Amino acid sequence: MINLSTTNLDRLDSRVATPGYDRSKVTAGIVHFGVGGFHRAHQAMYLDDLMSQGKALDWGIVGVGVMPNDRRMHAALAAQDYLYTLVVKHPDGQYDARVIGSLVGYLFAPDAPNTVIERMADPAIRIVSLTVTEGGYNFHPVTGEFNFANTDVRYDLEHPEKSRTAFGLITEALNRRRQRGIPPFTIMSCDNIQGNGEVAHKMFVAFARQRDAELGEWVDQNVAFPNSMVDRITPVTTSSDIKDLNERFGIDDRWPVVCEPFTQWVLEDRFVDGRPPFEAAGVQVVEDVEPYELMKLRLLNASHQALCYFGYLSGYRYAHEVCQDALFVDFLLAYMENEGTPTLAEVPGVDLADYRRTLIERFANPEIKDTLARLCAESSDRIPKWLLPVIRHQLQSGGEMHRAAAVVASWARYVEGKDEAGEAIAVVDPLKDSLMAIAAENQNNPTAFIENRELFGDLVDNERFRNAYLDALNRLHTDGARATVDALVND
Numbered sequence: 001m002i003n004l005s006t007t008n009l010d011r012l013d014s015r016v017a018t019p020g021y022d023r024s025k026v027t028a029g030i031v032h033f034g035v036g037g038f039h040r041a042h043q044a045m046y047l048d049d050l051m052s053q054g055k056a057l058d059w060g061i062v063g064v065g066v067m068p069n070d071r072r073m074h075a076a077l078a079a080q081d082y083l084y085t086l087v088v089k090h091p092d093g094q095y096d097a098r099v100i101g102s103l104v105g106y107l108f109a110p111d112a113p114n115t116v117i118e119r120m121a122d123p124a125i126r127i128v129s130l131t132v133t134e135g136g137y138n139f140h141p142v143t144g145e146f147n148f149a150n151t152d153v154r155y156d157l158e159h160p161e162k163s164r165t166a167f168g169l170i171t172e173a174l175n176r177r178r179q180r181g182i183p184p185f186t187i188m189s190c191d192n193i194q195g196n197g198e199v200a201h202k203m204f205v206a207f208a209r210q211r212d213a214e215l216g217e218w219v220d221q222n223v224a225f226p227n228s229m230v231d232r233i234t235p236v237t238t239s240s241d242i243k244d245l246n247e248r249f250g251i252d253d254r255w256p257v258v259c260e261p262f263t264q265w266v267l268e269d270r271f272v273d274g275r276p277p278f279e280a281a282g283v284q285v286v287e288d289v290e291p292y293e294l295m296k297l298r299l300l301n302a303s304h305q306a307l308c309y310f311g312y313l314s315g316y317r318y319a320h321e322v323c324q325d326a327l328f329v330d331f332l333l334a335y336m337e338n339e340g341t342p343t344l345a346e347v348p349g350v351d352l353a354d355y356r357r358t359l360i361e362r363f364a365n366p367e368i369k370d371t372l373a374r375l376c377a378e379s380s381d382r383i384p385k386w387l388l389p390v391i392r393h394q395l396q397s398g399g400e401m402h403r404a405a406a407v408v409a410s411w412a413r414y415v416e417g418k419d420e421a422g423e424a425i426a427v428v429d430p431l432k433d434s435l436m437a438i439a440a441e442n443q444n445n446p447t448a449f450i451e452n453r454e455l456f457g458d459l460v461d462n463e464r465f466r467n468a469y470l471d472a473l474n475r476l477h478t479d480g481a482r483a484t485v486d487a488l489v490n491d
Contacts, residue, residue, distance in 0.1 A: 001246055004080040004253045009099065013249045016085070019101030020052040026060040026104055029276075031120050033166045034131040035063035035073055035106065041086055041234040041259040043129060043190055047102035049281040056276040058124075060104035064116055066166055074108040076254035082106060085245060085256040089367035097249050109169060113162050120173030120185065126273040128170055129188040130200065134381035135430055136166065137193065137203050140454075144199075146206035157211050167207045174208070174223065175215055186224040186271045193385060194297055195290070197227035197268060226268040229293040231300065233260040233362060235370040260368050262358075266292040291347040298340040299352075300359055301386040306335050306403070307363070308375035309410035313419055313481035317372055323364035327482070330489045332360065335403040343393040377428035379411055380435065384455055395462055403488055405465050406472035408456075410484075412449035413476045415439040420480055431455075443477065446470050 002008050009018045030047075032039060043061075050056035063082075065074055077084065082103045088096040109116045120128055130136070138147050148154070156168025163169045174184055187204060189196035204223070209216025234257065241258050245251050266284045269275075279285050284292070304319070310331075311322035322328045336356045344352070363370075387404055394401035416439045417425050429435060441448040450460045450469055459465050475484040 001250055001252045004083050004085065004099065004251055006081040006083065009083075012099070012251060013097075015097065016249050016251065017096075017098035019048065019099060021054065021057065021101070023101050023104070025057055026051065026102070027058050028062045028104055028119075028122075028124060029056075029059035030061045030127045030129055031064055031116075031125050032061050032129045032131070033064045033066065033170075034133070034136070035065060035070070035077070035103070036131060037234045037237060037257045037259075038230075038232065039063075039131045039190070040084060040100065040103070040257045042230055042232050042263065042265065043131075044100055044102045045086060045263070046265060046278065046281045046283060047276065048098075048100045050276055050278075051102055053280060055280060059102075059127075059276045061102055062105040062107065062119060062125075063103055064107050064109055064166075064169070066109045066164065066169070068110070071108055071110075073255065074106050077103065077106045079254060085249075085251055085253045087241070087245060087256055087258045088261050089258055089365070090261055091361070091365045091367060093367060095248060095367075097245070097251070110164070113164070113169060116169050117161070117163070117173045117176065120170065121176040121180070121182070123177075123182050125185055127186045127188050127271070127275065128173075129190055130166065131190045132166060133378065134191060134193055134385060135378060136191070137199055138165075138167065139199065139203055144202075146203050146210075148210060153207070157207075160211065167204065171204065171208050171211065171215070171219070174219055175212075178215065178218055183273050184219070184223045185273060186226065186275070188226055188228065188267075188271075190228055190230050192230070192297065192301055194293060194389070195227055196293075197225040197270070197289075201225035222272065224270045224272040226270040227289040227293065228268065229264070229266040229289050229296050231264040231296055232262060233365075233368055233370055234258070235368055236374055238369075258368070260362055260365055262362055264296075286348075291345050292350075294344055295347050295350065295352070295355065297386050298343055298390050299336050299356060301382070302340055302390060302404070302407075303332050303336060303359060303363075304375045305379070305383060305387055305411070306332055306407045308372045309407065309414040310481045310485050312372045312376060312425070313410065313413060313476070314485075315419070315421070319363050319370040319372060319375060320366045320368065322372070323360055324366075327485055327489060329360055331403065331485050332363075334489065335407075338400045339394055339404050340390055342397070342399050343390050373426065373428070376414060378430070379415075380429050380431045380455060383408065383411060388456070388459070391459065391465060395464060401465065402468040402472075405468035406484065406488055408450065409469050409472035409476060410481065412439055412442055412473060413481075415449075416442060442473065446473055 152164040156163040
């Protein structure tokens with residue numbers, strides 16, 4: 001078994017692709033917050049592709065971790081020269097392994113916030129990118145306004161040189177660039193949020209203005225925040241993935257990444273200080289990202305929510321198990337065709353019927369082993385952004401939305417904390433305690449869950465939605481999840 005490192009690249013199995021460029025010539029041009037599996041299977045891979053073409057060698061990535069758990073990632077990557085293995089798992093059982101070399105450093109912000117700030121203040125850094133999850137943007141799920149009650153945010157406003165959050169660190173770096181006469185960098189969001197660039201713009205400007213009105217105005221007028229749509233199913237790396245990499249390819253990698261073959265990145269061409277030639281790596285650089293992002297959010301992401309709670313309650317534990325069940329496939333296709341798709345405008349260059357079929361094929365890939373627990377996590381961040389807009393659109397237009405309402409009911413049933421066999425469900429959500437307390441009242445007060453106006457706004461007041469939700473929740477309690485799905489498909 002060979003430890004992954006720069007000096008050992010030539011010793012790796014010949015089936016493993018390695019960086020086709022001299023990494024000693026790669027210099028940093030991007031600082032990235034949130035170096036998780038998705039970033040390493042997506043943005044970092046695209047940069048690695050460009051570097052293998054002899055391009056973008058001045059766009060190496062320096063990762064930044066701000067959360068306590070990021071310390072492990074820092075240690076793992078530093079021990080192997082910031083290299084890692086990307087394993088693409090094909091549905092037929094074929095595995096393709098390649099070593100990614102575009103990551104050239106990693107900083108753990110809690111240990112050295114000023115080092116992180118100064119790295120971004122360096123004129124060589126022209127893009128700061130983000131994959132910090134939906135919850136990382138610190139906005140209220142209903143009002144969309146910045147949450148200044150956050151303890152770490154308040155600390156950052158008072159101690160900018162010792163910031164704890166991405167907002168504090170990035171804003172202080174912009175402040176120093178402004179003071180030193182250095183052009184600002186572009187802030188590039190790669191998170192699954194509708195209008196992610198616009199959301200980032202609003203949140204960073206709000207934070208900067210709260211700190212200093214003039215700084216906030218400068219950020220508003222001078223920093224670019226391109227929108228993007230990103231897509232690649234990337235499940236959490238497991239100990240089995242690490243062992244499998246050892247056995248198949250003889251590589252000892254502390255934290256490899258596994259993903260599906262499909263990948264897509266649609267990016268708005270709005271940058272203030274240059275960008276890599278992303279087009280050469282297959283990125284779709286466009287003027288308007290919205291049609292693509294709505295397609296993904298309302299078909300792929302919302303369908304993940306449609307399958308995960310019903311699937312889990314029915315006894316499944318992996319997405320591919322659910323999507324190899326004809327009943328669930330019929331349910332998902334009916335949601336996508338009759339509820340999700342009617343909310344979309346034309347998507348240039350995309351056949352939506354083909355896209356829907358492709359999604360089912362991707363979900364059904366047995367090699368990915370994407371857990372339903374992962375898809376069920378963080379739902380209070382996901383449902384309001386991915387599914388509720390479909391419901392609201394369909395209510396306004398008079399279209400079908402009973403399947404989407406049933407998905408909300410399946411979430412409410414899931415958060416009760418026990419499956420149909422009486423086994424405890426490990427609910428993972430920033431609002432776990434309050435949601436579970438509300439869901440405990442589902443049987444006594446069936447509308448309790450959707451009375452949470454912080455998440456659902458006024459939807460509980462809509463009779464069509466309320467009736468569809470109550471019908472599904474009642475079936476879930478009396479007949480079970482599979483029978484509820486059957487009724488949704490066949491009634």
